[in-house]
Amino acid sequence: MQIIKADERFHLESDWLSAYWLFSFDRYYDPNNMSFGPLRVFNHDTIAGGTGFPTHPHREMEIVTYVLDGQIAHKDSTGGRGIIHSGEVQRMSAGTGVAHSELNASETEPVRLLQMWVTPERPGITPSYEQKQFTTAQRKGVLLPIASGGDMPEAVKIHQDATFYVSRLGDSDKVAFDLKPGRRAFFYVIEGEVDLSGTILESGDQARLTESGSMEIAGRKDSEIILIDLP
Structure with a gap:
């Protein structure tokens, strides 16, 4: 069992985003920390009100978003859209290619979430979107x-x-x-x-x-x- 403590995570702090990236991502690159099996990305993000990730593309990735506090507004090129509230989970299969945005649905309150990517079991999947609610109970x-x-x-x-x-x-x-x-x-x-x-x-x-x-x-x-x- 490999233990990695909280203070060993890569931390990005900007005027709108506080992010902990547990694997190499964007400007953080460590050739010894690229993935764990098919788990390629695990990000613990806090996004300020009125901000977020504008439209950007993905391919060949299963993207799971779990909202911890607040709410995020999702919109993608397949027509998928919705508000993901605290306790809800979204799955987006990027497959052959999709563009999406993830924006804080509140102008004033932060949203805290986990976003995790796994490589799919096969390439060429048709892009799709799914969302479900899970209660605290x-x-x-x-x-x-x-x-x-x-x-x-x-x-x-x-x-x-x-x-x-x-x-x-x-x-x-x-x-x-x-x-x-x-x-x-x-x-x-x-x-x-x-x-x-x-x-x-x-x-x-x-x-x-x-x-x-x-x-x-x-x-x-x-x-x-x-x-x-x-x-």
Whole structure:
């Protein structure tokens, strides 16, 4: 298990964006930190009110956005558009090519989100868009799948053999996960503090796991985590 502490993340601070990039992205380049399996991008962003990312293109990528606080306005060249609120998840399959914008839907309040990219299992997918809402109660004390390439109808569908789980854990809440042989897991503490199989992780810390076996995640205070099961 590789542990990377919060202060080891690349941090970009501008007048409209505070971003933590966990893999090489844009101006941040580290040849030893390009991806983890098909997980290519994991960004933890705070976007100021009245700002955001104007229209720009993507190809051959599954893009999952999970809004933590606030709301983001999405618009893309396939006709997909909508407001993604706190607790909602958006999946955009860029496939053969799509252009989109992601703008803070509020003029005054910031929006905080995770944006994660995985490479698709095959090239040439038709671009598409999907969005789903998940309540706090649904996330409490369980590993809730929010995006998956498997048979999980409650989650948004991605074109890769990967599953994104989130959980809200109170003090002493516990969840378990069995990492199968040949799989890997990416773990990130969105907020709070947890015990991951005997290792204490705090807000912004991450773990990258490649050894199969059971892991236990115990909350040490009110916390939110994300776990991504990957090939």
